[in-house]
Amino acid sequence: MTSPDPLSPRLPSPLWAVRDDRFDRRGLRLLLKRDDLIHPELIGNKWRKLMPNVEAAQGRALVTFGGAWSNHLRATAAAGRLLGLPTTGVVRGQELAGRPLNPSLARCAADGMRLHFVDRSVYRRKAEPETLAALLHAAGAEGSYVVPEGGSNTEAVHGCRALGAELRGHSDVVAVACGTGGTLAGLAAGLGPGQRALGIPVLRGGFLDTAVQTLQERAFGTRVGSWTLDDRFHFGGYARTTPGLEAFARGFEERHGLPVERLYVAKVLYGLVTLAEEGAFTRGTTIAAVVTGRPFPEG
Structure with a gap:
């Protein structure tokens, strides 16, 4: 009798219709694509992006990159534990070394991930071949399979294309929060004719348009699908929130x-409510919001 696959997903993820007067009174229909229910430990787009990379690694150890609160680091560490693969996380911020680990990094360490802290200026150059080689050597991760920050590469884009395919025919607009762009790149490619993808960046900088197009060109040879970005809803940048966003989230939960x-x-939910109030969607539009994660530490 074969053992069950520890990374076996729940696919397709559920699609829930919700009644919300902020959409109802404008003639809009809101759906929630519950990608947070795919797997108990590799939540949402993390499963979709990581699994193609795990397959490409062919049993090699994994090394990847992230900040101190990176969901991607946690997911990679969990995958390593479940599959018995060594993992190394290169963490942005040398000043973090020697300090008590925050709950997110503590979870990574508990799952067996080796943490290697690097100076922020070095971290910014991690994609340069010489810098990457030096980082792998210093981290004791030479020969490992490299998964980029956020997990966004060609393999991940192909993995996220299935998310779009699952939503074909169900909505007019599909909205997803974006960190490094891989989910949006694949999602847009998987949608059907007449559907469009809307990305809500959670980082400041306005760089994602180029990043998403580059990811699509590497994966498919050209820009694919209909997609746009609205970068007004990052609330100060990655891992930043405000009292207003907190109040909105609590209200949505209630x-x-x-x-x-x-x-x-x-x-992404705040952005959709704002866009609805601005009249950005015509009456009769069905909007699907991708729920890519759950609050830590539940997820």
């Missing part, structure tokens, strides 16, 4: 009984 992850999911 309305719909759904735990709202603050760093990504709250921002």
Whole structure:
């Protein structure tokens, strides 16, 4: 008798219709694509992006990159524990070394991930071949399979294309919060004719348009699908929130009984409510919001 696959997903993820007067009174229909229910430890787009990379690694150790609160680091550490693969996380911020680990990094360490802290200026150059080689050597991760920050690469884009395919025919607009762009790049490619993807960046900088197009060109040879970005809803940048966003998230939880992850999911939902109030969607539009995560530490 074969053992069950520890990374076996629940696919397709559920699609829930919710009644919300902020959309109802404008003739809009809101759906929630519950990607947070795919797997108990590799939540949402983390499963979709990581699994193609795990397959490409062919049993090699994994090394990846992230900040001190990176969901991607946690997911990679969990995958390593479940599959028995060594993992190394290169963490942005040398000043963090020697300090007590925050709950997110503590979870990574508990799952067996080796943490290697690097100076922020070095971290910014991690994609340069010489810098990457030096980082791998210093981290004792030479020969490992490298997963980029956020997990966004060609393999991940192909993995996220299935998310779009699952939503074909169900909505006119699909909105997703964006960190490094891989989910949006794949999602847009998987949608059907007449559907469009809307990305809500959670980082400041306005760089994602180029990043998403580059990811699509590497994966498919050209820009694919209909997609746009609205960068007004980052609330100060990655891992940043405000009292207003917190109040909005609590209110959404009370309305719909759904735990709202603050760093990504709250921002895309806030953005959609704002856009609805601005009249950005015509009456009769069905909007699907991708729920990519759950609040830590539940997820």
